[in-house]
Amino acid sequence: MAVFRRDSLVTRQLLRLVLLHTAWEVGSGQVRYSVPEESKHGTFVGRLAQDLGLEVAELVSRMFRMVSSGRRDYFEVNLQSGVLFVNSRLDREELCGRNPLCAIDLEVIVDKPLRIFHVEVEIRDINDNAPVFPVNEKNLFILESRRPGSRFPLEGASDADIGTNSLLTYKLSLNDYFGVDLQKNNEQRKSLVLLLKEPLDREETSEHSLLLTATDGGKPELTGTVQLVITVLDANDNAPVFNQSVYEVRLLENAANGTLIIKLSATDLDEGINKDISYSFSNSVNRNLRNMFSLDPNTGEVRFKGELDFENISLYELQIEATDKSAFPLTGHCTLVVEVLDVNDNAPELAVTSLSLPVPEDAPPGTVVALISVSDRDSGDNGKVTCSIPPNLPFRLVSTFKNYHSLVLAEAVDRERVSEYKIVVTARDEGAPSLSASSSILVAISDVNDNAPAFPQPVYTVFVRENNAPGAHLLTVSAWDPDLRENAFVSYSVVERSVGEQPLSSYISVHSESGHIYALQPLDYEELQVLQFQVSARDAGLPSLCGNVTVQLFVLDANDNAPAVSPAGSVRGSPGPELVPLSAGAGHVVGKIRAVDADSGYNAWLRYEVQEPGAAGPFRVGVYSGEISTTRALEEADGPSLRLVILVKDHGEPSLSATATVILSLVESPQAVKWDSRPRGGSEGPLVDMNVSLMIAICSVSGLFVLVIVVYVGLRCHPGPEVMCGPGKATVVCASEVGSWPCSQRQSRDLCVGEVSAKNDLMVFNANFPHSAENKDKEKHQAMKPNLCGTVSEDILFFMGVLFCVNSDSLPLTLHLI
Template sequence: MVYSQRSPGSRRLLLLLLLLTALESGSGHVHYSIPEEVKHGTFVGRIAQDLGLELVELVPRLFRVSSKGYRDLLEVNLQNGILFVNSRIDREELCGRNAECSIHLEVIVDRPLQVFHVEVEVKDINDNPPRFLRREQRLFILESRIVDSRFPLEGASDMDVGANAELKYKLNPNEYFDLDVKTNEEETNILELVLKKALDREETQEHLLLLTAVDGGKPELTGTVQLLISVLDANDNAPKFDKSVYNIRLLENAPNGTLVIKLNASDADDGINKEIVYLFSNLVLDNVRSKFIIDSNSGEITVKGELDYEDCNLYEINIDAVDRSSFPLTGHCKVIVKLLDENDNTPEMVITSISLPVQEDASLGTVIALISLSDRDSGPNGQVTCFLTPHVPFKLVSTFKNYYSLVLDSALDRESVANYELLVTARDGGSPSLSATASVSVEVADVNDNAPTFAQAEYTVFVKENNPPGCHIFTVSARDADAQENALVSYSLVERRVGERALSSYVSVHAESGKVYALQPLDHEELELLQFQVSARDAGVPPLGSNVTLQVFVLDENDNAPALLPLPGAGGAGGAVSELVWRSVGAGHVVAKVRAVDADSGYNAWLSYELQPAAGGARSPFRVALYTGEISTTRSLDEADSPRQRLLVLVRDHGEPALTATATVLLSLVESGQAPKASSRVLAGAAGAETALVDVNVYLIIAICAVSSLLVLTLLLYVALRCSAPPSEGACGPGKPTLVCSSAVGSWSYSQQRRQRVCSGEGPPKTDLMAFSPGHPPCPLVGDTSQHQDLNDDHCAKCRKRNSREFAL
């Protein structure tokens, strides 16, 4: 349950005071309170409203909350400015048994920078039951003990505080024992078991009682322990101490061997029954035994281990005085040792930088860093003050208890001083006082006035098609003359459409390294040139940037096998072509033709035809033209030739490795004038198809001539315009030098000279010129594919000599 103790009038007055304080020093203080163990999302307070901040400015002003050691317990909803509980809050885990428990929050906003302090008090709830250290307490009592004899018991502890930790005890009803509870000056309970009826060991040897502790919470919680009492025979008088409780004050860090107290007990018996031995009670915990030791004969308690007020400031020691009789009697007392704090802890300082480095045009009052002070000591020993080395343009402003802000006090001049080394000193109020120092380096920074620049305005990149997805194809690099964040360059694509798809589906650029990756395999048959821009932008405020153009040419690979074109008459199994051939034809007569195409370009699309040898090694009277695919006779046909000829034609491209396809041609040899009627129909159909094919070829030749004429006229007009106009640079400028390559069957050249880009289109027109010259060795390439590639003089001279013998395909 969240509650506020401010009335509406006092709330408005407090809000006004907070606003005035924020205007003067840039800080404020708001107090909330919540119970522990509330659910996630529990409302704490309208923190933005209480600090005088508008909801619409929380995000632009970078509203943020930090807390030392309590990072995820509380959170702020930036939409409505409400502070809510983010995770489980356990008061005992946060503050232990301390009476006060608060979570301190630092609220920071920018533009202008302000720091507010918020305290959220965590109220205790009764969530911890009383607990006894042991499940069972065992006592040995002589049957001769008189009525009203008292026996100390170990009490319970409760992790809660206040009323929730106020314990009451009750003993189950019985006829022999009562419970007596007293409170000493240290507000701790002293439990004693009081004998109210004489014991008779012969009647009852053991008594089993139940001791219950009840706390003061609502609802109340309980804890129990069993008391097992054994009745013994022995002495009449037990040893007695002067006091039942001894209170001792002892300085922390007391050296080993320091006397705490000398106990003295007396026994009214005589002889051996009067001799007393002093022992730690079995109620004494191990941590007490590790700090103190008792002399069994003298009763002196001395320091054994290191005493630290900050670890534990109160020790309760139960002492037993036992006589030496055969049936010993025991006297009991308690020694309470309270430690006094000494100034043995130096102040601790945590410096959190806010605005480093500082711009030289920063306004006065700019917060540079936050300083948090702490001291483990208590009282004046734990009160810390902070001061700064003199003669610097900075000062310390106290914003809250043990919190300071380092702020700008006078104007900065980077040209005079570029860096300040500040010394911050924290000193406590002890006597003698202890201090701690910390250095703060304040760098004066410049503004962002340089944009990233590329070495070139445009790069040409060559990439083979069918690249693996994600392969690296190029690296762009830009330099920025600024320093630190202003020189931190990041790269990104300038998005555009490539046909029907976005550019980002083809390539990506790594934001930090500038490496350009192809996201998918590129297909030369689909995309020959991919032109795009990469943007380089620095991290300054405001950021500056520039662009570079990349032209990625996709080089062809032999990834498409030749494809056979359907011909009239193909209808047999496997797409075989059937033809009738007169036996009277002479040598060189064309009887059929195989046609194929290849989707690749250059050498990869240059096809050759081969006739596979006939089965049995018989020599065929037919041959196939190497580059046209025409099947013709090698001699006159005679009676010895089989009437049915099956020819297997292998179509091969010139890629590396070469890809192939096969075509089957079935030839039927017939005598003149003796063909059957069905064969006549086939011949007529074949003749008609041949006539139709001749007509198509005529049309194709006419269309090719027209297109070639138009291309020649366009080139002549372009050359005339280029010669008459002065040279100009721009998006449609001249291309790059010629790239000449070769293979085992000839050479091909790809020319960009005199290339004119279509500025309004999505990409440049295809300007491939392919030339083949069989039988020449390869011409090697010179240069880097990422730059313009040139040929050396020797290489070009050899290639020019070969080109004189080339023929165009």
Template sequence: MELNQQVFEMLITPEGRLRSRCLLLSLLLFVAWEAGSGQIHYSVPEEAKHGTFVGRIAQDLGLELAELVPRLFRVASKGRGDLLEVNLQNGILFVNSRIDREELCGRSAECSIHLEVIVDRPLQVFHVEVEVKDINDNPPVFPVKEQRVLISESRLPDSLFPLEGASDADVGSNSVLTYKLSSNENFALDVKTNSDDTTQIALVLRKSLDREEAPEHNLFLMATDQGKPELTATVQLLVTVLDVNDNAPSFGQSEYEAKIFENSDNGTIVMRLNASDRDEGANGEFSYSFNSLVPPMVSNQFRIDPNTGEIVIQGNLDFENINLYKMRIDATDKGHPPMAGHCTILVKVLDKNDNVPQIALTSLSLPVREDAHFGTVIALISVSDLDSGANGQVTCSLTPHVPFKLVSTFKNYYSLVLDSALDRESVSNYEVVVTARDGGSPSLSATASVSVEVSDVNDNAPTFAQPEYTVFVKENNPPGCHVFTVSARDADAQENALVSYSLVERRVGERALSSYVSVHAQSGKVYALQPLDHEELELLQFQVSARDAGVPPLGSNVTLQVFVLDENDNAPALLLPGPGGGAGALSQRVARSVGAGHVVAKVRAVDADSGYNAWLSYELQPAAGGAHSPFRVGLYTGEISTTRALDEADAPRQRLLVLVKDHGEPALTATATVLLSLEDSGQAPKASSRASTGAAGAEAALVDVNVYLIIAICAVSSLLVLTLLLYTALRCSAPPSEGACGPGKPTLVCSSAVGSWSYSQQRRQRVCSGEGPPKADLMAFSPSLPPFPGSENAGKLQDVDHCTESPRAEQ
């Protein structure tokens, strides 16, 4: 409403229409100038009322009104308070509080308010310059209400008497002053413009004065500026006519100029004055002094020697505070009345590089995600230097070897942006040092540190030390026993590195894997849930999954091979003739006519265990066989044969007790009873014949089998030797590698030799002769044949079960 009221007043009043035309012209000039510039410019007159329209800043910046609030549209002005504000509803920049151009910029010809417009999501920075136009709101001001002028009656016409002019706080035409002297016949006004565009006024004597006729003259000096409307100021001139001493001291020139560097030492001579007086005696002796109108800031910084006229420094000069001093010097003689000569001295203070650049960090967007895109703005940086010229020109740089760079957005404004990819697992925090250096000689610099923390992203899956582990567990373990511990490492942080473990479920035969083993989700410990049976399950192979808690989660698997080691938990079982091989005694008829070494019967037994635990041996119990028993049993074959020829003295019924024993620890046994009936050849010719025929056929079949086995063993052995020789030759001709015996998959290989072929199923062993895929081993042993009587090896072990266990994998 207030803004609309101001617009209405501008349209209905002449002054308002004139102001509106001026504003329209300014706006057109601004738009024309803005077309060739990269910065938005507005203008506003000083002392404008609250709510005065400045510009449609949102529209000019290309922003939609609806996105101002969501994107946190805000305006900042360094050191300018809240002079200007933006209406977030319509995007208009308006005057918020009183703007005094003289308070903001003093006597500077240009006066602008620099605004920094910041919007987020994404972060953007715009720079707006609002020029403050001067209005004629300050009248001229004289330093005093009354100026006294002493004029000797002997002064000649056209003599000049300097006057202190007025000052105007405005600029431009509003500060250009014209002077007018009240009407009189003795005096006129002389106005001159100095080299520094200042105006020097003096009172001109038109005709000689007569003290006896008029000892005093009261005049009025009026100063008028050229503003619209014009403003004026008046000072009273009190002219006192002096008698006799009619020559005042004079200087060689009315104005002097000196240059001195700031921070010069106290006592440094600025200038030495040299005035003269044409009088003689006391009227020609004079002393130097500051004019009474010289302000305190001059007399505090400088002092003048009254006798020599040397002007020296007595305070600290600071270019950034005051860079120009103007002082009025009087040379006053000792006549009666005394007369004074005047000159003006301009002392220009030269800048030295004595101010360190200043760095300001704003709008920090921390921490930075490790997957942030290139060009992401991290911080806004502004620099400044109170010096001028090259001493105030600042350049910024970053510490090397950081993934960031500085982008200049405006004069002395920079953005710290991401320049290369981040990886929190390599570097989680960067200490970025911004260095600002000016162009002085020597140059001065300042630094500011920004700690940029890199936040984690779930980009690393848990990993195991090796892809596969081999574990050995004895059968009949207690339920719930600890078998192994898997451990995976995740390079991420916090919940992204929190690893949990689980089984990769599958079927083991007809049962689920989870019925055999379980894994603790946090510790990774693997437990056997039930006793394992080697005879039922020799190898349990499964996978454990490790998964982190990131979003989305990542995971990996490791394979466990659990070998169930055999224990001697099965006693030998006898295979007796009869339906189903049931229990009972083995009965056999034997002819008395058989000779020594004749096989009359065979005890068969099996053991469900493996390896040494299933290696069986046969013994005749002493009570059954006795010391003179005509029979013996094969230690590993179980074949009962005669030790000598049978005679009539042998009992017709022989009862043999055979002990079957395995090689486990402790050994388990079984007992077989063999009943032999000794018959004469004539008593049972058919039976004997059948028995003899059967025994001969069995022996012939056994011999045939043995021959075939021996041929097969020789062939396989020859092929194996030939393969090893060829492989060794190839390895010797190849360049050396890292060891001839690489770490293979740890396996358990068991074999037994009980007079028959033995094949280790589903078991593999790495050949320790170089790299290559694992090979399945087929192990063959020669059958145990009954020794001939009198043999040295009778009753000794012929084949030995062996069980090779590979080293346990590192855990």
């Protein structure tokens, strides 16, 4: 029992190795089956799925399909069991004629991954055709003078089967005079003759009726018969004789109508009328052959008069008789074999058997796009076909099996560059001259999300005047994505960040579809001069891609702040009227109006004047300095006191103003000046000195700054790279509506100025960037200097390296390189 189990184990292992080897052979080569002809529908052919190494459960999911080579579907596969079975009647004679090998080629195609298997099903011949004679009854005329051993050609039977089933043997009914003999002319042709065994005697027997039977070699045997009626003739002893029994001629299939094929010649040893010969086709030559060939009865010339086609029939056999003209004519026989030579008269044929379209633009090289079959009805070199496609295309042809080719992707494709390809496949044979055929395949490229949205410019700059209405439209950004459908659908959003202590989303919003940017609240130039943020454009692909763009929002100043006048005490610091000594001469400075405007630029440029010039008496006020001084020496007639109303106006449109009331008391000794300020429209701001140098500084710096801006924008504005989602580095581009003091904010400070520097005014313009604590201390330190200074923005400062300052006393413009 142990020995038996060990032997069984060894047997199973050997069987497993054999099955693995067989599966490997099937996967790497061709699967062949064999089935007899005339098999009924449903006849089992083979376990195709198992032989190909495929799982039966995966046949449907892998889109199992079978393509036959140009014929109707003789076979079908059961997708539930993977069995190949006969689908329709198989007639080997109809499919292959006399060809010894009859097979149907099948292409099995599965996807995921795409694989192609080649299956060949051989159609085996069965003995289903009996031998058939051309006629049912054959009449022969034989002179009684013919000697024993004479031979008379007979038309043999034909059998549509092949091999052993078509091997014929002949048997003549029992008699004393005749027999049959089968002679081989060559390896392909055999001739059947009637053999005369004994001399004939017409007077004894004038007619013999014999039955000739042809039997094939099949199992079971099938037979065919013909009745031979032999009439014995008297007298004319010599029949015409051809100089050879078989004539072989070659003729091109494109031979012209009327072409002379051969001129036959037969001789008769008799004399007189028995020597005259007439040529004719044998009765065994059918009507079709008689319509294709003509025979001159007198000259024996055989001419072609029909249309030859090598692809239909490549060989013709004509039985020709030469008959003398005696009263009892004798006949000689020969066979004319016409071999038709092939010419290249058939162009190749192309057929696309399978398409895998469209092709994704990220498909890897080697992806199969289409399966193409080619054929040519010609033979030899005329039937050898090569396929090609135009160069400079990202595709190539790969020969797979026999006359099958695969169109595969040779290199990566880009739908945004070329969305479809029209590929002309050309098949050309090797004949002379060569013939060709072509077929067009339109290969569409499907889109994948491989392009991020891109903005037409890296930076958007917009200017908005302060105090805008909530919800006001600021600008529109637009990004373009070259992809298709959802891959090109762009939505917009703001990259969130903090602006001071508030989120960016409290200032602006972006419409997700249109890209419209809106202001959510009024902007105040005195609080925010430049708002820089990023807008992200994201497509709807999977995975999604996005691009960013920087938006610079410059807030323009509006004249919305009236000048604010700060009261100043007397020199002693005590409240009350300002005491002016009567000994003061002309030009004596009594005091100074101190006012500030929270606006900037022209809106913050202040002008001082007496509201009622006629009531000023011997006093005046400096137009831009605000200093109150005497115009002449004081007199007692000027009165003990004087009330001056000083009007402070800015240069905005419309102009805003405030008033300050100054009470002056004329005394023998100097006293402090009491200030009473009444603002007229506006709010209080920090104290800043102003003088005429502000106008000159604005004009000078404006021209220089515009030049710097033009150069800077030209250097900095260049297309930005394509980016993935995330905030990008902002680029600042400075400009101004009025051409001066751009990209800056006015920093208002309380300035402590002593009496020694009472004639100096100070206004500071700083760059519009966040400052560190160190920078703020530095600014406070600079604010104490009696100069009018301005600094360009940090980017401009890096580019130019210039700090400009203007002194209010001497009014020069000084440039400091840093």
